[in-house]
Amino acid sequence: MSTALITGITGQDGQYLAETLHAKGYRVVGVVTGQRNPHADALASGLPFVELVGGDLADLPSLIAALEYSQPDEVYNLGAISYVALSFKQAELTANVNGLGVLRLLEAIRLVGGQDNPIRFYQASSSEMFGKVRETPQNELTPLHPRSPYGSAKVFGHHTTVNYRESYGLFACSGILFNHESPRRGLEFVTRKVTNAAARIALGLQDEVALGNLEAKRDWGFAGDYVRAMHLMLQQDEPDDFVIATGEARSVREFVQLAFSAAGIDDWERHVRIDPRFFRPAEVDLLVGDASKAHRVLGWAPQMPFETLVTSMVAHDLEIERRKLA
Numbered sequence: 001m002s003t004a005l006i007t008g009i010t011g012q013d014g015q016y017l018a019e020t021l022h023a024k025g026y027r028v029v030g031v032v033t034g035q036r037n038p039h040a041d042a043l044a045s046g047l048p049f050v051e052l053v054g055g056d057l058a059d060l061p062s063l064i065a066a067l068e069y070s071q072p073d074e075v076y077n078l079g080a081i082s083y084v085a086l087s088f089k090q091a092e093l094t095a096n097v098n099g100l101g102v103l104r105l106l107e108a109i110r111l112v113g114g115q116d117n118p119i120r121f122y123q124a125s126s127s128e129m130f131g132k133v134r135e136t137p138q139n140e141l142t143p144l145h146p147r148s149p150y151g152s153a154k155v156f157g158h159h160t161t162v163n164y165r166e167s168y169g170l171f172a173c174s175g176i177l178f179n180h181e182s183p184r185r186g187l188e189f190v191t192r193k194v195t196n197a198a199a200r201i202a203l204g205l206q207d208e209v210a211l212g213n214l215e216a217k218r219d220w221g222f223a224g225d226y227v228r229a230m231h232l233m234l235q236q237d238e239p240d241d242f243v244i245a246t247g248e249a250r251s252v253r254e255f256v257q258l259a260f261s262a263a264g265i266d267d268w269e270r271h272v273r274i275d276p277r278f279f280r281p282a283e284v285d286l287l288v289g290d291a292s293k294a295h296r297v298l299g300w301a302p303q304m305p306f307e308t309l310v311t312s313m314v315a316h317d318l319e320i321e322r323r324k325l326a
């Protein structure tokens, strides 16, 4: 039985990846931070097969202890401050966790990982690294130009992963994932914020939602599809970096329109208020990925179409909001 150690286990991707690996027969160990972490309690009841171990990307000894305890074959580093807007307000923390945290985990692997059973490492890199994009669509060779403390820290983590692969021969892969969503997405991200608001407005529970820049374009896929790519990367003969994306760009405006329509609301503009608080000091205007290397080498392709993603998120939010009313 293979063992996977996952940081960021309580997040959207951590949960989908844990389910995917468990279905493949893995022993899944998740790193949880903090004391009496409420997300850890929720995880223990939602995904009871996950073994939990304490640890923090800001604390090297705790990472060494988590590796020594779990003795993993594969480590997936999904832990991060993942909300770009927050990274502008907590830039130092973001650099520490999203940037130096990768270096700490790689050092811990170097210290603990034996020669006989080398640990395979996956780093959650991000399309935010492309920022002010130099070409469209973006691929593995597109120059990086981050536009936020989040993006800058991810660039450090990405280059550090490549550097440890080249310097120490670690099996270290970096997945450059474009935006990926699901009903498990946090309410702070624009997709879930919109699907949740559309559901609540349809049910008469609120009248409007405050949003920022509606013109930004993103390449939105389904998180469940994207975690399959993470696993595939670690099953190859050679470690490498891969863009994971759908290749289709939609604006926030298009997302809002489709979500409201799925909730049965045609006059969405009446319910959306533009609020300067949700604009960022520097915006990423357009992200759209070229995942042809992942198609060719990993045999990976996204399965869920954009429309299905949006309507399933709205359906989920309608169901949970109705349940609260009952």
Ligand code: G4F
Pocket (backbone or CB within 6 Å): 081, 082, 083, 084, 085, 125, 126, 127, 128, 177, 178, 179, 180, 188, 189, 190, 191, 193, 210, 211, 212, 213, 214, 216, 217, 218, 252, 278, 279, 280, 283, 284, 287
């Ligand atoms: O949903 P978002 O907050 O996601 P963002 O910034 O693209 O980052 C996500 O994707 C990255 C991959 O590219 C990940 F690395 C990262 O961890 C995260 O998962 O914002 C999407 C767009 C932005 O352009 C933002 O300005 O939506 C725009 N937006 C407009 N109104 C809003 C809002 N974003 C949020 N969160 N809230 C708004 O009210």
